[in-house]
Amino acid sequence: MNKSFKMDKSLNTKTPFVSREKIEEIMKVYPTPFYLYDEKGILENARNLYKAFSWCEGFREYFAVKATPNPEILRLLKTVGCGADCSSFAELKMSEICGFSGDDIMFSSNETPVEEFEYANKLNAIINLDDITHIEYLKNNGGIPKKICLRFNPGGDFKIGTSFMGKPGEAKYGMMREQLSEAIKILKNEGVKEFGLHSFLASNTLGNEYYPALAKLMFEVVLDLSKEEGVTFSFVNLSGGIGIPYKLDEKPNDIFLIGEKIKEAYDEIIKKNGLKLKIFTELGRFMLAPFGALIAKVIHEKHIYKEYIGVDACSVNLMRPMMYGAYHHITVLGKEKQKEDHVYDIVGNLCENSDKFAIDRKLPKIELGDILFIHDTGAHGFSMGYNYNGRLRSAEILLKENGDFELIRRKETIDDYFRTLSILPGFEEYK
Ligand SMILES: *Cc1c(COP(=O)(O)O)cnc(C)c1O
Numbered sequence: 001m002n003k004s005f006k007m008d009k010s011l012n013t014k015t016p017f018v019s020r021e022k023i024e025e026i027m028k029v030y031p032t033p034f035y036l037y038d039e040k041g042i043l044e045n046a047r048n049l050y051k052a053f054s055w056c057e058g059f060r061e062y063f064a065v066k067a068t069p070n071p072e073i074l075r076l077l078k079t080v081g082c083g084a085d086c087s088s089f090a091e092l093k094m095s096e097i098c099g100f101s102g103d104d105i106m107f108s109s110n111e112t113p114v115e116e117f118e119y120a121n122k123l124n125a126i127i128n129l130d131d132i133t134h135i136e137y138l139k140n141n142g143g144i145p146k147k148i149c150l151r152f153n154p155g156g157d158f159k160i161g162t163s164f165m166g167k168p169g170e171a172k173y174g175m176m177r178e179q180l181s182e183a184i185k186i187l188k189n190e191g192v193k194e195f196g197l198h199s200f201l202a203s204n205t206l207g208n209e210y211y212p213a214l215a216k217l218m219f220e221v222v223l224d225l226s227k228e229e230g231v232t233f234s235f236v237n238l239s240g241g242i243g244i245p246y247k248l249d250e251k252p253n254d255i256f257l258i259g260e261k262i263k264e265a266y267d268e269i270i271k272k273n274g275l276k277l278k279i280f281t282e283l284g285r286f287m288l289a290p291f292g293a294l295i296a297k298v299i300h301e302k303h304i305y306k307e308y309i310g311v312d313a314c315s316v317n318l319m320r321p322m323m324y325g326a327y328h329h330i331t332v333l334g335k336e337k338q339k340e341d342h343v344y345d346i347v348g349n350l351c352e353n354s355d356k357f358a359i360d361r362k363l364p365k366i367e368l369g370d371i372l373f374i375h376d377t378g379a380h381g382f383s384m385g386y387n388y389n390g391r392l393r394s395a396e397i398l399l400k401e402n403g404d405f406e407l408i409r410r411k412e413t414i415d416d417y418f419r420t421l422s423i424l425p426g427f428e429e430y431k
Helices: 003-012 020-029 039-050 071-080 091-099 115-120 134-140 177-189 210-229 253-269 285-291 320-324 414-421
Strands: 035-038 060-063 083-086 106-107 126-129 147-149 158-160 163-166 194-199 235-239 276-279 293-304 309-312 330-332 343-347 356-363 369-373 394-401 405-409
Touching: 020 035, 020 356, 020 369, 020 405, 035 039, 035 285, 039 060, 039 071, 039 253, 039 285, 060 285, 071 091, 071 177, 071 394, 071 405, 083 091, 091 106, 106 115, 106 147, 115 126, 115 134, 126 134, 126 194, 134 177, 147 177, 147 235, 177 194, 177 210, 194 210, 210 235, 210 253, 285 293, 320 356, 330 356
Parallel strands: 035 394, 060 083, 060 276, 083 106, 106 126, 126 147, 147 194, 194 235, 235 276, 309 343
Antiparallel strands: 035 293, 158 163, 293 309, 293 369, 330 369, 343 356, 394 405
């Protein structure tokens, strides 16, 4: 495969993984708006991740369930060997129902309610402790397992060379270096035999340097702690953070290069010192974002001080542009070859002016009934949905490798929305 060609191509355009004809076929059964996921892309990408780490015995990706919490997506990733990274009761429960248990589940939570520790323990999940004080919670709620993971926060600023990556010192997660030593002493006394180290220092990173730099930092801490405390570390969990190119001028990460660079650090720090570690990841965005799209139909156009295109989806379906000012590329399906000679704001129907999927976006001339493919929404898209303005969550559909499509979550109905009000007069029927 010629990788550089693929990269160059993605600099000028983004190609939807589905045609307008296929979408029209789907729309006959399931009306817009809906999320569409690309089974082929998901599987290929996941297999490549495993290939990139094939040098590392026991490598495993624990898919960050919060990115795309759909059972069929979890089951699909399971076929490639992935586990599930959970941080709430609902995510644990969904993973359990999908057949994940024991070492298949990483429980990387924070500010954890005690019942969730208890449940994670019941499933024999690998528990990733966010804080030293949680040892006591765990002890009193299900007990301390033989294998445990500790979340590390190195503090200060995280830089790679001179480039600034993030401010761990301002982040609520993880333990300080001294606390790791202390936690290990306590846990050793409680009978823990096997340790793991976890850290998440930067989100949506591009440029291939983040994971190798993080791995190096963590390998060094593991080496120090193994010597200092005389304990066995069996894995490091590099967590999430590998980014994807949302914008046209951004380059995709090269997962094979990332794997190679981590191997160099591994050989240098871990192997050379006679240690052995499994490498775990908890990627969300990298696994799913490019392989999901929000599909919306143009239902209004408005010409005032600016040109507005109103669609049948809104920010409750996709919050990232409103919340982070995030860029999501938009293709008008069937007009891929037309000149982008119009400038529009693409807006939803919330009574909230920030409800815009795109601002001053150059696109081909849009007409009523056109279908928009909002790219790279397969992770942290549907899952961040909410119900503001009484708007309902959309359906999710899986486009299979063979071209079939399958409903993997029905759209919300007014019954779902009123169900929690069924305790009130007039709403009894919505139980
Ligand atoms: C959100 C999250 C992830 C996934 O992050 P991505 O940016 O989607 O890769 C992994 N681990 C933890 C603990 C998280 O909170």
